[in-house]
Amino acid sequence: MAEKLRIMIVDDEMIVRESFLHWFEKDGHSVATAASGFEALEKIEKFPYDILFVDIKMPGMDGIELLEKVKTGYPDTIVVIITAYGSIESSVKAMKAGASDYLLKPFKPEQLSLVLEKINQQKKLTSEYNYLKGCLEKITRFDNIIGQAESMEEIFKLIPEVAKSDSSILLTGETGTGKELVAKAIHAKSSRAHFPFIAINCGAVPDSLLESELFGHQKGAFTGATRSSKGFLEVVSGGTLFLDEIGEISAKMQVDLLRVLEEKKITRLGSRDPIDVDFRLISATRQNLEAAIADGSFREDFFYRINVIQIPIPPLRARKEDIPLLIDHFLKKYSQEMSKRVDRISPETMQLLRQYSWPGNVRELENAIERAVVLSGSRTLGATDFAFLKPSSAPVAESQTLRDMEIFQILKVLDENDWNITRSSAILGINRVTLHKKIKRLGLEKAPPVV
Amino acid sequence: MPQKKKPIGVVAIGDVAAVFLKVIAAHISGYLNLDAEILPSVAHPHFALNENRFQYDCGVILKTIDSESFDGYEKVIGVLAVDLFVPIFTHVFGEARQGGKMALVSTYRLQNNLKGASVPDSLVYERTAKVALHELGHLFNLMHCDDDKCLMHFSGNLEELDETPLFFCRYCTAYFRDALQRQ
Structure with missing residues (x-):
């Protein structure tokens, strides 16, 4: 069944209000009427409405004024402007002021149905957007990074501090330590949180492609460029760009990016017109960039540009006290995701996992738990469920006798x-x-x- | 459907070919199993003519004629050959208030196809019957139905009206039966 809506008709002509009222009653919607903008505002204060059909020409407060007030006070309420005095100017004005649609009286019966269908679709998309936004916020939430080790506590303190500034950040640490999670947390805590967060793994994209991906291109810039395309540096506008594996990019790309960071302008491939860009750069690497500078494979000036604030992320083996916490978290996550009741781990297995060196860090641990949950036949995970870790996870003698x-x-x-x-x-x-x-x-x- | 004591009245408002009244009455009896009677026609509704639009205002007709006595009838279908409108719409094929006593059906726009060419009489009668039964549904408090294979589904144009079947979906059938019992 289509959703039943709470509709208010705002029109100074009673006959129009009645026509709408009778019509919407046939669709089963809950309908109220108001003879003026003031009456409408009084009613909307007491009761929320999904849609307002507002006549543009009314004595006292006109439709546009009411529309502006509704959009300021009740932004979720959809307003459709109706008028017998249709003009391009008034329709443009109404749409600019936030009207969802515009109906010229008298209209065909099916036009009203189409408007309602469109609004229902819009409401559905808005609620889907809000739901997904909520999910995204959950993912990028600061408390999504798990750790109680002292080294992690320091990072937790640092995140809100560095989020306040716009300085470039370099996250260093082994693969799988959660550099992207930290980058997302910084983004979520920053004033750019409502703008995009775009992550690119520089190591995974060939250099020639990376240039086009970052800077965009004009139609005809190269063979196959059949249409103009915005690059990530443009798309990310206002947000945060996360460049993972920054140590992998070529010397030319380092120069190009250095120029962008200094001038805050980019030029699309095949174009000569510079475009202003505004983003915050967070880079990450697992390499020792100082060593790369020493051997000449990484530019020193670029390094200083991206390394205004450096945050080293410790490997998992250096914060073994967090392993049980992480295991608990991943067990919950995957048993929920797979609707499988696997929520315990035997003490011996926990000991085994604590002693394992986890060269792939948290990512490896997460994958190991996921695999174990998928394959486990019982509620409690035992050592056999982690047999695949055995080669390097055999217990190491605690004492050295x-x-x-x-x-x-x-x-x-x-x-x-x-x-x-x-x-x-x-x-x-x-x-x-x-x-x-x-x-x-x-x-x-x-x-x-x-x- | 259970039989009701009071029949449904079908009345011509102004000059309307008798065959339309017979078709509507036959469909009410045949599809809804309700008694239907053709009543003596009432005068042309000059009072409802909107001179700017050259159309007849449904609201005005219903207000004026509904007040006339149709005491012996459960509901009344008024049939017109003129073009009907409600103030917000360019036209309507029919009009009824939820739970009201009288509905209006216009044959004016049912005679042609979307491009203006005339259509066979049988199709015109079928369209008239559909509009009449749909509006009668509103008189029995049935609302528009989301199921496009239901007579209570809203038809915005002739194409949609032609695709609408002559029967209610099972939910609307149940609502209709319930409404009859509560009358």
């Missing part, structure tokens, strides 16, 4: 070979009898399967 190290090494090989003594002894370089003796002497047992 020779005995402990021997226990861990033997257990590791046995586990990897499903306790096959012949195979394990061959790998360990001892004979089967010696391995049996060691298992007995050290009290080693095959771990029971995790439930």
